[in-house]
Amino acid sequence: MNRHVERILCALAVSLASAAPAAQFKFATQTLTVPDGFEVEIAAGNDLAPRPIYGSFDEQGRLYVADSSGASGKAEEQKADPRHRILRLEDTDGDGKFDKTTVFADKMMFPEGCLWYDGSVYVAAPPSIWKLTDTNHDGIADAREVWHDGKTLTGCANDLHGPYLGPDGWIYWCKGAFAEQSYEVNGKPFKSRAAHIFRARPDHSRLEPVITGGMDNPVGLAWTPEGELILCGTFFAPGEPGHRDGLIHAIYGGVYGKPNEVLEGHKRTGDLMPVMTHMGPAAPAAVRRYESRAFGEEYRDNLFCCQFNLHKVSRHVLVPDGATFKTKDSDFLVSDNPDFHPTDVIEDADGSLLVLDTGAWYKICCPTSQLSKPDVLGAIYRVRRKGAPKVDDPRGLKLAWGKMKPDELAKLLGDERPAVAERTVQQLAKKGKAAVPPLADVLKKSTSPKTRRNAVWALTSIDHPKARESVRLALADKEQSVQHATLHSVGLWRDRGRFVAFRVLDCLVHNEKPQLQRAAAEALGRVGGQYSVAPLLEWMPGFVDESSNLSIGTSVSNTATATDNALRVMEHSLTFATIEIGDPAAMKLWTSVSRGTAPRIVRAVLIALDQMEKGGLEPEVVAPLLASTDTKLRRTAAWVAGHHPDWGGVLAGFFRERIAANNLNDSDRSELEKQLAQFVSNEAIQQVLVEALKNSSSPLVMRQMLLRVLAQPGLKEAPKGWPDAVRAALDAKDDALVRTAIPTAHALALVKTNAPTFAERLQKIARDTSRPDDLRLDALAALPRGLREVEPDLMSFLVANVAPAKSVAMRGAAAGALAKAKLSDEQLLTLADTLKAIGPMEVSRLLPAFDHKTNEAVGLRLVAALKESKGLAGVRPDALRSVATNYPPVVQQKADELLAALNVDAAKQKAHLDELQASWPAGDIRRGQLVFNSTKAACASCHKLGYLGGNVGPDLTAIGPARTERDLLESIVYPSASFVRSYEPFTIITKNDDEYSGVLRKDAPDEVVLATGPNTEVRVARSDITEMRPSRVSVMPAGLDQQITKQELADLVTFLKNTKWGAN
Structure with missing residues (x-):
């Protein structure tokens, strides 16, 4: 079958298989599409909540909404003139539509979260998290206090998001931006510029970081029933198509992407932690777990995520993957309006979902929004399942909450109404010590796992020794989900009660669920002692056999198909636990592979000793491991050694011996080259390289490898002895050595300080007619000037x-x-x-x-x-x-x-452009935005605005200030008239007379890559090319002015002229 036809048929099959029945609901400005069987209505129009951002229900069903004023200025401007609000919406007749609004709090700084908890509304409004309370019950917050002072406010105002209430009764929030914040954690000063999830008790005590990251903007949090934490945010993994933003399983102690200098000094367990779900440039604004049965059992415990940039709410089914999760992803609610920006999704007590659309006002550091339109308002939509059974008294308002004693409340812990069960946990937590006995009875006697699990969460919320003692009972619970929550509880409180660590150890080694094992490892790090180290390390090879990548431990059935992400997560928790225990003496017994210790254990020990305080890891232990036959161990040793510049002397001895070894194969030399490149800034290693290059008895392949190391970028100045060593190589008679030395000379000549010159020797090579012609030409090309x-x-x-x-x-x-x-x-x-x-x-x-x-x-x-x-x-x-x-x-x-x-058509083109401009109608920016994003013009398929769009043509995010309207008009009507640098088209002709035209993406010695259109490219081996020439025809087709109206053309030019990067 023709390959092209085959691809089309395959794509069609996938399309038909993935297509699901859908229902559409038309509103004044858009059509919302949801799965078949659901319906959408407006729950609050813009007359009640013009620009809703985040919301939270109180026990009575009143919805508190952070509502924007429409101001989209820089953070300091908004702080100086705070105009945002917190609204309280009420549905007085119970028809599912809010009909009353009250301004609960005005003059708020930009609100980036909303949480109702224990009679107050908590709002992150950088630089602070505010606690707002209505003390006289008139619907207006008369008491305002700073619950948390973040102390920083950056230009994009992404310093704080949240807060959120965890099932454990602690309050969590996110720190974004990269301004330094200072706190006291576990009695010690803590300073960090990195992104974090933080948590603290409701009284703000016991503050601590949960995770660390290099991402710009950690935003929303959700929890599984067992207490596993999910984070949505931006810039976890930029750089690859389909990556950037997404969801992560936020593992305690984990350090997540992107790579960033702000991560320096934070404890690591190896590579950056994995992203669970990639979303591309979605700008996710909120994530929630769905608890009700109203949508059907298949929706229970699913995640719903608001994708701000992509104008939709997505659904994510969590699938266990070893110690972590994978997700099955699909769209749940999609708008066809680019001004629809969902910022929050909230489960109501009846099981319906509220989706908050903030409208089109927001453009703070968000070029993808393209325009700030404060007059384009939002709304709150309600999504229901048709025919869902009606729940009687979904909030339990008929219950006499104020009169119930702890033992009566305990009977409601397993209530099928999520709002009732949640309120019960909080009410029992407020009872304190008095609630402990009935909760302990629940753990002993209840046959319902959900009831027992909620009892664990209630006990976890109580700050009392008796609560710690009672929750330990559940470590032996037969239901793993109850055990899981309990492990979180004892670890959270660092419960070092009698035999606790031994019971946690039992959870690690005597069950078959990797997620439970991981949770046990996490808890051991917070409650264990020296005796815990050996089991943690011994369990390490129980998950991965280095030779096969398959499980070889007691949990084969659950981890044999686990992904690399799952293995990385388990490895992290086991390793981080040993770092937290912090007992170097117990670790050092495991550092020798020659004694039979599995390489994976040695890797963990190296990392732990390197990262723990006073680990005392010695370079003599690490250096021999740089030559290990185990790839991961070898690279871990290099990673550890890489941030110890003081080890130069010992490492120099190792590398000197390694370079002199005569038994290295190609793979060994390749690995050695990578290691030397990693340490090339170390002065002792620099001299080793010089000595080895001067050794004329060194094999040619080794000297070539050393020259390639010297060519590594990043050095500000050529190290002592390097220029002379390169000059000597350029003087060599061996053409192969000279060929390798030429690019090294070129690289060293480009250093910023005291750049050496090799011009005399390069010119000598070029003039030497005994040398090969291509070598002479290489020498000339290496002359920088x-x-x-x-x-x-x-x-x-x-x-x-x-x-x-x-x-x-x-x-x-x-x-x-x-x-x-x-x-x-x-x-x-x-x-x-x-x-x-x-x-x-x-x-x-x-x-x-x-x-x-x-x-x-x-x-x-x-x-x-x-x-x-x-x-x-x-x-x-x-x-x-x-x-x-x-x-x-x-x-x-x-x-x-x-x-x-x-x-020959230039005069005609000029006349046509003159005619267009002479009859030019007034352009409209907003209509132009619609034209840009339309399928008819298809501009966004090839051009990027902000973080959305194609990359075949130039990025247009800041094109406005750089081009006149005439320039923009010409580039649209006659795209081949001129080309932006780096986007010039080329034509390639191959030996088979195939001809390809496109924008040059890669021009390497081995291959050429052309972008030939949206999402299409062609790769041609350099050896197959007979001709390569600039093309005078743009990849962008001419004639767009014939496809759109003159008014649309004017609108498009006006829109492009007004695009610019910036906060506004």
Whole structure:
């Protein structure tokens, strides 16, 4: 079957298989699409909540909503003039539609969260989290106090998000931005610029970080029934298509992406922790776990996530994956309106979902929003399942809450109404010590796992020794979900009661559920002692056999198919536990592989000793492991050694011996090259490299490898001895060694401080006719400033090598050398004549040789030669126009004539543009935004605005200040008239006479990659290319002005003219 047809059929099959029945609901400004069987209605229009951001229900069913004023200025401006509000919405007649609104709190700084808890509303409004209380019950917060002072306010105001109430009764929040905040954690000062999830008791005591990250914006939190924490946020993993934002399983002690210098100094267990669910540039604003049965059992404990940039709410089914989760992802609610921006999703007591659409006001540090439109308001929508059974008294308002004693409340812990069960846990927590006995009875006698689990959460919320004692009972619970919650509880409180650690150890080694084992490891780190270290380490190889990547422990059935993410999560919790226990003496017994210790255990020990306080890890232990036969152990040893510059002396000895070894194979040398490159900034290692290069008895392959190490980027100054070593290599008779030394010389000549010069030796190589021609050309190409003087023989050599008969690489190198060389007028006349017989790629590359010249004869010869040139098709009119600028008028006139011949339609194009502008209707920015994002214009398929869009064409996020309206009009109507640098089109012809055109994405020695259209590219092996030339036809098709109306064209230009990067 034809491969193209086969791909189409496969794509069609996938499309048909993934398509699900859907229902659509039309509103004034948009159509909302949900799965079939659901319905959507407006629960609160913009007359009640104009720009809702976040919300939270109180026990009576009143919804507190953080509502924006529409102000989208920088953070300091908003702090100086706070105009946002907290509203209280009420549904007085119980029809599911709010009909009354009260301003609960006005003059608020930008609100980034909303939590009702114990009679107060908590709101993150950077730099603080506020506690707002209505003490006289008039619906207005008359008491305002700072519950948490973050002390920082950055320009984007993403310093704080939240807060959120965990099932454990602690309050959690997120720190974003990268401003330094200072706290006291466990009695010690804690300073950090990194992103974090923090938690504290409701009285703000026991504050501590949960995770650390290099991401810009950790935002929303949700918990599984067992207490596993899920975070949504941005910039976890930028750089790869489909990545950037998403969901992570937030494991205690984990350090998450992206790579960032703010992570320096934070305890690590190896690589950055994995992302659970990738979303691309979605800007997720909130994530919630669905608890009710109203949507059907298949929806229970699913996650719903608001994707601000993508105008939808997504559904994520959690699937156990070893010690963590995977997700099955689908769209749940999707809008066709680019101004629909969901910011929160809330489960109501009856099982319906509220979706808060904040409207189009927001553009603070969010270029993807494109425009700030404070007049485009939002609303609150309600999603129901058709035919869902009605729940009687879903909030338990008929219950006499104020009169119930603890034993009566305990009977409601298993209530099927989520709001009732949640309120019961909180009410029992408020009872304190008096609630402990009935909760202990529940743990002993209840047959309902849910009831017992909620009893654990109630006890966890109580700060009393009796509560700690009672919750320990559940460590032996037969239901793993109850055990799981209990492990979280004892770890959270660092419960070091009698035999607690031994019971936790039992959970680690005597069950088959990896998530429970991981939770036990986490708890051991907070409650265990020296006796816990050995079991933690011994369990390490119980999950991964290094040779097979399969489980070899007691839990084969659950982990044999676990992903790399799952293994990384388990490894982290086991390792981090040993770091927290902090007993170096117990760890050092496990550092020797030669004693039979499994490599995975040695890896964990190395990391733990390196990261724990006073670990005392010695370089003599680590250095031999750099040569381990186990790849992961070898790389871990390199990672550990990499942040110990004081180990240079010991490592130098190791590398000296390693370089001198005569039994290294290609793989060994490759690994050694990577290790040396990692330590290349270490002074002791630098001298080892010099010594080895000077050793003439070193094998050629080793000296070549050392030269490649010397070429590593990032050094500000060439280390002592390096330039002389490279010069010696350039003087060598061996062409292979010289060929490797040339790029090293080029790299060292580009350092910022005291750059050495290799020009004399490179020119000597270039003039040496006994050397291969391609080597001579490489030497010339490595001269950073080109040749200052070109003698006749060398000029003839260069000119000969731009001839079509030469290879593409040699033609390119020769053309590049000539373009950079300082040529005399006579030589330029010769070079101009050469243009007649060479190809378009070389003609284009040689034009810069004639730039900034003034000689009339040279200019006239250039234009005349181009007129006859076979490569004229590769000359871009704008490039020739630029070169001709400095020549006398007669040359410019001839150039204009040639340009007219090159572009016979130029006059027609200019007349057409003049006509368009003369009859130009007034453009509208907002209509232009719609045109840009429309399928008819399809601009977003190739161009990026903010973080959304394609990458075939230039990023247009900040195009407005850089271009006139005439420029923008020309680029739309005649996209081939001029090209943005780095987006010039090229044409490739292969040996099979296949022809490809597109934007050059990669121009490497082994292959060329062209972007040929939206989401399409072609890869061609360099050896298959017979011709490569600049194209004069843009990838962007001409004629867009024929596809859209003149008004739409005016709107589009107006929109583009007003695009700019910034907070507003």
